[in-house]
Amino acid sequence: MLVKNTMHTLVFAAVLGVVCSVLLVTASLFTDPYRRANQQADQVRNYLAALEVPLPEAAGSAELIDVFNRTIRRVEKGGLECFEYRPTADGGPQAVAVAFSGPGVWGPIEGVMALEPDMLTIRGVRFFRQEETPGLGGEIASAAFLNRFKGKQIVGQDGTPGFRVRKSGGGADEPNAVDGITGATMTSDRVQDMLDTLAKRIRKE
Amino acid sequence: MSKTSEASTGCGGLCGGKCRSTLADGVSKNNPIIHQVLGVCSALAVTGKLENALVMGAALIFVSALSNLFVSLLRTLMPRRIRMIVEVAIIATFVIVFDQFLKAFYWDMSKQLGPYVGLIITNCIVMGRAEAFALQNPPLLSIVDGVANGLGYALILALIAVVRELLGSGSLLGFQLLSASWYEPNILMVLAPGAFFTAGILIWIINALRGSAKEEKRP
Numbered sequence: 001m002l003v004k005n006t007m008h009t010l011v012f013a014a015v016l017g018v019v020c021s022v023l024l025v026t027a028s029l030f031t032d033p034y035r036r037a038n039q040q041a042d043q044v045r046n047y048l049a050a051l052e053v054p055l056p057e058a059a060g061s062a063e064l065i066d067v068f069n070r071t072i073r074r075v076e077k078g079g080l081e082c083f084e085y086r087p088t089a090d091g092g093p094q095a096v097a098v099a100f101s102g103p104g105v106w107g108p109i110e111g112v113m114a115l116e117p118d119m120l121t122i123r124g125v126r127f128f129r130q131e132e133t134p135g136l137g138g139e140i141a142s143a144a145f146l147n148r149f150k151g152k153q154i155v156g157q158d159g160t161p162g163f164r165v166r167k168s169g170g171g172a173d174e175p176n177a178v179d180g181i182t183g184a185t186m187t188s189d190r191v192q193d194m195l196d197t198l199a200k201r202i203r204k205e
Numbered sequence: 206m207s208k209t210s211e212a213s214t215g216c217g218g219l220c221g222g223k224c225r226s227t228l229a230d231g232v233s234k235n236n237p238i239i240h241q242v243l244g245v246c247s248a249l250a251v252t253g254k255l256e257n258a259l260v261m262g263a264a265l266i267f268v269s270a271l272s273n274l275f276v277s278l279l280r281t282l283m284p285r286r287i288r289m290i291v292e293v294a295i296i297a298t299f300v301i302v303f304d305q306f307l308k309a310f311y312w313d314m315s316k317q318l319g320p321y322v323g324l325i326i327t328n329c330i331v332m333g334r335a336e337a338f339a340l341q342n343p344p345l346l347s348i349v350d351g352v353a354n355g356l357g358y359a360l361i362l363a364l365i366a367v368v369r370e371l372l373g374s375g376s377l378l379g380f381q382l383l384s385a386s387w388y389e390p391n392i393l394m395v396l397a398p399g400a401f402f403t404a405g406i407l408i409w410i411i412n413a414l415r416g417s418a419k420e421e422k423r424p
Contacts, residue, residue, distance in 0.1 A: 009284040016291060020298045027302045034309035042312070061312075135396050 037061045044068040046128035050114035051085045051095045078205035095123050102194040105186045107131035125149040137187030148178040154199035161203035165192035224349050231353025238361040239411050243329040247321050248362055249400035255378050258366035262359025264303050269331045272296045273351035276339040292335045300325045365403045369394045
């Protein structure tokens with residue numbers, strides 16, 4: 001009797017496991033191409049936004065990827081992967097984007113910084129992956145914070161490369177510093193490290 | 206009202222007396238959030254915007270209806286010893302299917318809801334209904350119970366979200382209703398404490414209204 005019960009349990013568990021797996025695999029296979037396109041479009045959207053590429057209102061995933069493929073060229077400069085925005089085939093680059101990443105407070109932070117052709121002035125910054133505390137560190141993805149970067153430089157007044165995210169005591173009016181986020185010291189520090197390293201790498205190139 | 210005879214005749218005609226009472230139970234009388242205080246975690250987390258709350262409610266209706274159906278179908282076959290594992294496996298399957306569907310077709314919504322769709326697997330409402338209802342009742346009635354509890358959950362979420370989005374952002378479903386010229390949005394309402402206050406006050410009001418009616422009936 002006991003053996004029979006155990007057999008019943010085992011068979012039931014095995015059949016249920018197989019049925020559930022088949023369902024999940026089917027769902028996964030069916031949605032996979034759509035999920036991939038969404039993820040790619042998400043990244044592309046951040047690059048285009050940082051580079052300030054004009055986009056049609058409410059552009060779909062396919063449209064974004066199309067714009068990206070037409071106007072953005074990938075180039076290597078001294079081991080640095082750059083994305084140049086060339087709206088016309090023969091003109092020079094109008095902006096250059098470089099990706100950066102590093103540890104955040106709760107998880108990795110990944111983002112992209114776009115520079116004007118002078119390679120000194122910041123055109124835009126976007127974070128496309130972050131898991132910072134919502135409402136505090138998570139504010140790094142807010143427009144209010146991102147807008148502070150526009151027009152800033154990646155070198156200080158004396159020409160040394162670097163970047164600062166200020167916490168207190170002013171200093172945010174320096175050319176290579178922005179005001180940090182109140183209550184998000186850890187996130188601000190880590191973002192500063194990332195951008196500082198990036199600034200130095202870009203200038204070295 | 207004898208339970209067994211009702212149960213054996215099943216849900217004959219979807220509006221049989223039992224179905225209606227089951228539906229009413231889940232939505233109002235025995236509402237999972239207000240009365241059973243289950244599933245509060247996600248109710249607090251995703252109610253900053255009405256749109257998010259509605260999608261979350263839809264997810265819960267979908268999952269609890271289907272998991273109730275399958276748990277009920279398998280209830281005589283299911284070995285008692287592993288019944289909880291079986292229930293979780295069934296629930297998890299439907300939750301993941303819904304999550305993948307969101308990721309594929311409603312990417313932005315899926316990003317906003319973040320981990321909370323996946324966390325429906327551990328939502329006490331779904332598991333609670335499978336254990337407390339679907340294991341003892343026929344399939345059709347179990348679906349009704351799942352839908353009813355999902356609806357009850359969705360209703361409360363929507364209520365909390367209306368208050369929070371309106372006071373916190375001055376909008377509903379993204380449409381600006383309270384003009385920024387005279388209404389200063391109360392950020393507290395979109396942050397976590399706003400959810401605690403809103404849910405707490407809501408539960409208090411409803412229980413106070415209901416309590417006064419109940420007290421009189423009690424000996």
